[in-house]
Amino acid sequence: xxxxxxxxxxxxxxxxxxxxxxxxxxxxxxxxxxxxxxxxxxxxxxxxxxxxxxxxxxxxxxxxxxxxxxxxxxxxxxxxxxxxxxxxxxxxxxxxxxxxxxxxxxxxxxxxxxxxxxxxxxxxxxxxxxxxxxxxxxxxxxxxxxxxxxxxxxxxxxxxxxxxxxxxxxxxxxxxxxxxxxxxxxxxxxxxxxxxxxxxxxxxxxxxxxxxxxxxxxxxxxxxxxxxxxxxxxxxxxxxxxxxxxxxxxxxxxxxxxxxxxxxxxxxxxxxxxxxxxxxxxxxxxxxxxxxxxxxxxxxxxxxxxxxxxxxxxxxxxxxxxxxxxxxxxxxxxxxxxxxxxxxxxxxxxxxxxxxxxxxxxxxxxxxxxxxxxxx
Amino acid sequence: xxxxxxxxxxxxxxxxxxxxxxxxxxxxxxxxxxxxxxxxxxxxxxxxxxxxxxxxxxxxxxxxxxxxxxxxxxxxxxxxxxxxxxxxxxxxxxxxxxxxxxxxxxxxxxxxxxxxxxxxxxxxxxxxxxxxxxxxxxxxxxxxxxxxxxxxxxxxxxxxxxxxxxxxxxxxxxxxxxxxxxxxxxxxxxxxxxxxxxxxxxxxxxxxxxxxxxxxxxxxxxxxxxxxxxxxxxxxxxxxxxxxxxxxxxxxxxxxxxxxxxxxxxxxxxxxxxxxxxxxxxxxxxxxxxxxxxxxxxxxxxxxxxxxxxxxxxxxxxxxxxxxxxxxxxxxxxxxxxxxxxxxxxxxxxxxxxxxxxxxxxxxxxxxxxxxxxxxxxxxxxxxxxxxxxxxxxxxxxxxxxxx
Numbered sequence: 001x002x003x004x005x006x007x008x009x010x011x012x013x014x015x016x017x018x019x020x021x022x023x024x025x026x027x028x029x030x031x032x033x034x035x036x037x038x039x040x041x042x043x044x045x046x047x048x049x050x051x052x053x054x055x056x057x058x059x060x061x062x063x064x065x066x067x068x069x070x071x072x073x074x075x076x077x078x079x080x081x082x083x084x085x086x087x088x089x090x091x092x093x094x095x096x097x098x099x100x101x102x103x104x105x106x107x108x109x110x111x112x113x114x115x116x117x118x119x120x121x122x123x124x125x126x127x128x129x130x131x132x133x134x135x136x137x138x139x140x141x142x143x144x145x146x147x148x149x150x151x152x153x154x155x156x157x158x159x160x161x162x163x164x165x166x167x168x169x170x171x172x173x174x175x176x177x178x179x180x181x182x183x184x185x186x187x188x189x190x191x192x193x194x195x196x197x198x199x200x201x202x203x204x205x206x207x208x209x210x211x212x213x214x215x216x217x218x219x220x221x222x223x224x225x226x227x228x229x230x231x232x233x234x235x236x237x238x239x240x241x242x243x244x245x246x247x248x249x250x251x252x253x254x255x256x257x258x259x260x261x262x263x264x265x266x267x268x269x270x271x272x273x274x275x276x277x278x279x280x281x282x283x284x285x286x287x288x289x290x291x292x293x294x295x296x297x298x299x300x301x302x303x304x305x306x307x308x309x310x311x312x313x314x315x316x317x318x319x320x321x322x323x324x325x326x327x328x329x330x331x332x333x334x335x336x337x338x339x340x341x342x343x344x345x346x347x348x349x350x351x352x353x354x355x356x357x358x359x360x361x362x363x364x365x366x367x368x369x370x371x372x373x374x375x376x
Numbered sequence: 377x378x379x380x381x382x383x384x385x386x387x388x389x390x391x392x393x394x395x396x397x398x399x400x401x402x403x404x405x406x407x408x409x410x411x412x413x414x415x416x417x418x419x420x421x422x423x424x425x426x427x428x429x430x431x432x433x434x435x436x437x438x439x440x441x442x443x444x445x446x447x448x449x450x451x452x453x454x455x456x457x458x459x460x461x462x463x464x465x466x467x468x469x470x471x472x473x474x475x476x477x478x479x480x481x482x483x484x485x486x487x488x489x490x491x492x493x494x495x496x497x498x499x500x501x502x503x504x505x506x507x508x509x510x511x512x513x514x515x516x517x518x519x520x521x522x523x524x525x526x527x528x529x530x531x532x533x534x535x536x537x538x539x540x541x542x543x544x545x546x547x548x549x550x551x552x553x554x555x556x557x558x559x560x561x562x563x564x565x566x567x568x569x570x571x572x573x574x575x576x577x578x579x580x581x582x583x584x585x586x587x588x589x590x591x592x593x594x595x596x597x598x599x600x601x602x603x604x605x606x607x608x609x610x611x612x613x614x615x616x617x618x619x620x621x622x623x624x625x626x627x628x629x630x631x632x633x634x635x636x637x638x639x640x641x642x643x644x645x646x647x648x649x650x651x652x653x654x655x656x657x658x659x660x661x662x663x664x665x666x667x668x669x670x671x672x673x674x675x676x677x678x679x680x681x682x683x684x685x686x687x688x689x690x691x692x693x694x695x696x697x698x699x700x701x702x703x704x705x706x707x708x709x710x711x712x713x714x715x716x717x718x719x720x721x722x723x724x725x726x727x728x729x730x731x732x733x734x735x736x737x738x739x740x741x742x743x744x745x746x747x748x749x750x751x752x753x754x755x756x757x758x759x760x761x762x763x764x765x766x767x768x769x770x771x772x773x774x775x776x777x778x779x780x
Contacts, residue, residue, distance in 0.1 A: 032660070032661050265663060268660075269659075282452075282652070282653050283413075284413060284652070284674075285413055285690075285691075286674060286675055286676070287673075287674050288672065288673050288685075289639045290638075290671055292670065292671075294668065294670060295665070295668065296666055298660075298662070299662050299664060300661040300662075301676060301677050
C-alpha cells in the first residue's frame with residue numbers, strides 16, 4: 001500500500017494575508033473546509049491509511065484542525081496520521097531541519113521513510129483544490145512500472161500565470177519529456193503540475209540522498225530535471241476541477257466561482273465515493289429568519305441569517321443581522337455582521353465583528369481583507 | 377479490570393413508537409431524525425456527555441439496526457472510551473432461556489451484571505425519546521444533597537393537561553408522598569419526565585424483588601416507583617425548568633421541529649456551551665440558488681435550494697427544484713422535491729422523492745391533518761397525497777392505482 005506525505009507550509013507565501021496566523025494547509029475554503037481537506041480526503045478515499053503531514057511553523061491551527069485524525073478515520077494504532085513538526089535540536093550532528101523546501105523536508109524524514117513498509121509514497125502540497133481519484137492514479141503508476149508519476153492538469157495560461165506553476169511536457173505515451181519550473185510569460189495550452197506525485201519509495205530515497213549530496217535543495221530541479229532520461233517518469237492526466245490559490249485575488253476568484261459554477265461544486269463535492277471530509281463541528285442547521293433574502297450562495301451550518309446575502313460563501317456560525325446587505329463576500333467562521341451594515345467584496349477572517357451600520361467595499365480584483373478577531 | 381463510575385446512565389431505547397406510524401416502521405423511535413441534523417437519541421446522549429457522564433448503556437429491542445449503526449463506537453459523543461463509554465444492550469439468551477425486555481424495569485434488571493461491573497453509587501435512568509437540554513449533574517447534586525434513594529425529574533405542566541401524565545405529589549422540600557399515573561383529578565401539576573436517579577443499592581434490591589413478584593408489569597412507573605413509595609424510601613421530585621418535549625406522536629414531532637424556527641426559537645440549539653452532538657453526514661455546505669426564496673426555515677448542509685421554502689425544517693441533502701414549494705413541513709435527509717411539486721403541512725421521511733408537479737398534503741388550516749410520506753418511496757409525477765394521509769409503500773401503491 002501507499003503512504004501519504006503532505007507539505008503544509010511550503011506555499012504559505014502565496015496568500016500572506018490568510019497565512020499570517022495559519023499554515024497554507026489550514027486556510028479555510030468553501031464554507032466548511034480547510035485546504036488540506038482536499039488532498040487528505042483524496043488520500044483517505046484511495047485507501048491510504050498512513051499519512052505524514054510536514055509542517056514547520058504557524059501550525060497551531062493545523063494541529064487544532066487535524067486533531068488525532070479521527071474525522072478522516074486516521075486515528076489508528078498502526079499508521080494513521082502523523083504530524084511532523086520541525087526537528088530543532090540543540091545538540092544535533094545533523095543540524096537543524098526546518099523543512100524549507102520539499103527536498104529538504106524529505107531528506108530530513110528519510111530515516112523514517114526508510115523504515116516504512118509502504119512501497120509507494122503519495123506526495124502533495126496543500127494549496128490546491130481538486131478531487132482526484134488517487135486509487136486510479138496508483139493503479140496507473142503500478143501498471144506503467146514508472147519510478148515517478150506526476151498528476152498534471154491541462155490549463156490555458158495567459159499573461160504571466162505560468163510563473164506560479166511548474167510546466168510538465170510529455171510525449172504521447174505519457175513519458176515526461178521536459179519540465180520548466182515557474183517559467184515567466186509562457187502562454188497557451190499547457191500541462192501544469194498539480195504538485196501531486198507518486199514515487200516508488202526505494203527509488204525516491206536514493207534520489208533524495210543523491211540530490212542532497214550534490215547540494216540541491218529543489219525537488220523539481222534536483223530530482224525531476226536531473227533524472228530526466230535516467231528514470232522512468234510519467235504524467236497522469238486529471239480532467240476534473242483544479243485550482244491553485246496563488247494569491248488572495250486567486251483565492252477570492254476561486255471562492256466566488258463556487259457560488260456560480262454548479263459543475264465546480266458537483267465536481268468537488270458530489271463525486272461518487274469521493275467525499276471531501278473535514279473536522280466535525282456539530283453546528284445546528286442554518287436559520288433563515290423572516291425577512292432574510294439569500295441568493296447564489298454557499299452557506300455552512302450554524303449560521304443565522306436575518307439580512308440579505310448574495311453571491312457569498314458563509315462559513316459555520318456566521319450571523320448576518322437585520323437590514324444588512326452582504327454581496328460577493330467570504331465570511332469565515334463566527335463572523336458577525338451587525339444591523340444595517342453593507343459589505344461588498346470583503347473577506348472577513350474568523351471571529352470578525354462588523355458593528356451596526358458599517359459600509360465596507362473591496363473590488364473583485366482586490367478584495368478587502370479583515371484579519372482575525374478584528375472589530376470594525 | 378473496570379473503573380468504578382460514580383454514576384452510570386441507562387437509556388431506554390427499545391420502544392416501538394407505534395404512534396409515529398410509518399416513521400418507525402423500520403427504525404426504533406430514538407433513531408428517528410429530528411431538527412435538521414439530529415436523531416432523537418442525540419439529545420439524551422449529549423445531555424449525558426455534557427453532564428460529565430461517560431458510561432451509558434443503551435437498551436435496545438425494537439428494530440435496532442439503524443440505532444446500532446448510528447451509535448456505533450460512540451465516537452460522535454466522545455463515548456468511544458476504553459473505560460466505560462457507550463454500550464448497546466439488547467436482550468439476550470441465558471442459561472434459563474431467552475426473554476425479551478418485559479418492561480422498563482426488567483430491561484435494567486436483565487443488565488444488572490453490566491451495572492455491577494462499574495460498581496456505581498448512582499444509576500440514571502433515561503428514555504431516549506424526549507427533546508430537551510438538561511444538566512444531569514445538577515440533578516445528581518440535588519439527589520446527594522437530599523440524601524435521597526430516588527429522585528424523579530418533574531416538569532410543571534398546565535393543570536388541564538396534568539391527567540395525561542404521571543403526577544408527583546410532593547411536599548415543599550420536594551419529598552414525594554404520592555404518585556398517580558394519569559389521574560382523573562390531578563392534585564398537582566408536577567409531571568414525571570421519566571428521568572430517574574436511583575441510589576444503586578436500593579435500585580438493585582427493588583429490581584430483584586420486582587422480578588420475583590408474579591404478575592408484575594416490571595415497569596418503573598407502575599411497579600418500582602409505587603413500591604419504593606409504599607416502603608417509605610426517600611423519594612424526591614427535582615424541578616426541571618426549560619424546554620422539554622415528548623415527540624412520540626406525528627403532531628408532537630412536527631411541533632417539536634417547528635419549535636426550532638424563528639428569531640427567538642422556543643428551543644435554542646445555537647448555544648455552543650451545551651452542544652448537541654450527532655453523527656455527521658459529511659455533506660458540503662448548502663447552496664441557495666438564484667430563484668430560491670426561503671422564509672423562516674432551517675436548512676442543513678448538502679441541501680440545494682432552487683425553489684420556495686417557508687416555515688419548514690430541511691434535513692441534510694435535500695434537493696428542492698425550481699418552482700417547487702414547501703410550506704410548514706419537515707423534510708428529512710436526502711429527499712428530492714422535483715419541479716413544480718407542492719408540499720404542505722407534511723412530514724417526508726428519508727430518501728423519498730416527490731415527482732414533478734406532485735402535491736403532498738394541504739395548506740395548514742383548522743381541521744387539516746399532517747400528511748406523512750415514509751422513507752425510500754417515490755411519489756410519481758402529478759400524483760396527490762391527501763392531507764392527513766400516512767403513506768407507506770402499500771398505501772402509495774393504492775393511491776397510485778386510483779390514478780388521480
